[in-house]
Amino acid sequence: MEHRIDNIKKQLHAQSYKLTPQREATVRVLLEREEDHLSAEDIFLLVKEKAPEIGLATVYRTLELLSELKIVDKINFGDGVSRYDLRKEGAEHFHHHLVCIECGSVEEIVEDLLKDVEKIVENDWQFQVKDHRLTFHGVCKQCQKITIKS
């Protein structure tokens, strides 16, 4: 945990940004809730518990900054809200998501399943891939059981 904060601090410093208390509080929330896919508002409320003076605009600005530095990835599951997801340590590519259309849960796939597909795209379409977004929409394990029961 602490070493990840340090790491992020270094990445900020490398681009001559500071890890201010507000930014640190935001990053800590992201670390603590790494499994979740929080919206800016969610993050704001959680940060506020630790640092009540913080403003929503600062959270947005911090998230934008972290996005630019590729420390977090901004995703959008189709509801109008942006969500922010910490990159896994050392991950080159953004991980994939499984969104359940029944219960709304979001599961993560950390394995890169797109290596082959990416090669095809680079060869056949001459497109130089830098990043990707892959989301599957469907029914999660739990909801499949429930559907069978009912």
Add this chain to the structure above:
Amino acid sequence: MEHRIDNIKKQLHAQSYKLTPQREATVRVLLEREEDHLSAEDIFLLVKEKAPEIGLATVYRTLELLSELKIVDKINFGDGVSRYDLRKEGAEHFHHHLVCIECGSVEEIVEDLLKDVEKIVENDWQFQVKDHRLTFHGVCKQCQKITIKS
């Protein structure tokens, strides 16, 4: 073209919706600009050229309806705007996109490159896939050339 309109008309009727003049005008714009990835506003302006009385709300309502019937797919490339993309005739799955981070162009991949990945997800994660969204971000053919030149 006309047979596709007819087809959509039938799909609407099957769910007891009507293909009103406004809806038809909207669908025609989508057909004419199938290659593009238009926002609601874009579509509104184009529809307005043919049917100046139409309101933006109607366009939104039409697009929502077409989305529900899976005639169009709603996508979001990360700028805050929803874009609407006609499903290819008979396509089961949504096609993929290549978004160029230099020039913003969007290319489509109609081939389903995810068959294998989907199998893996269904087997290893017990997740029943219904649909997917796959977008690659990177540098398109044209922009690669330009970058080399400069």
Add this chain to the structure above:
DNA sequence: ATTTCTGCAAACTGTTTGCATCGTA
């Protein structure tokens, strides 16, 4: 002293909703 960052409020953008009206079964 200069520059960066913050908090607040106001502004903005894309989208949705309420409601009176219109069109058609």
Add this chain to the structure above:
DNA sequence: TACGATGCAAACAGTTTGCAGAAAT
């Protein structure tokens, strides 16, 4: 006549921006 569909304007939600003050270098 009844009901879905429309146009308009107002409402809304999420996000961004301008600005004056605070913090850090």
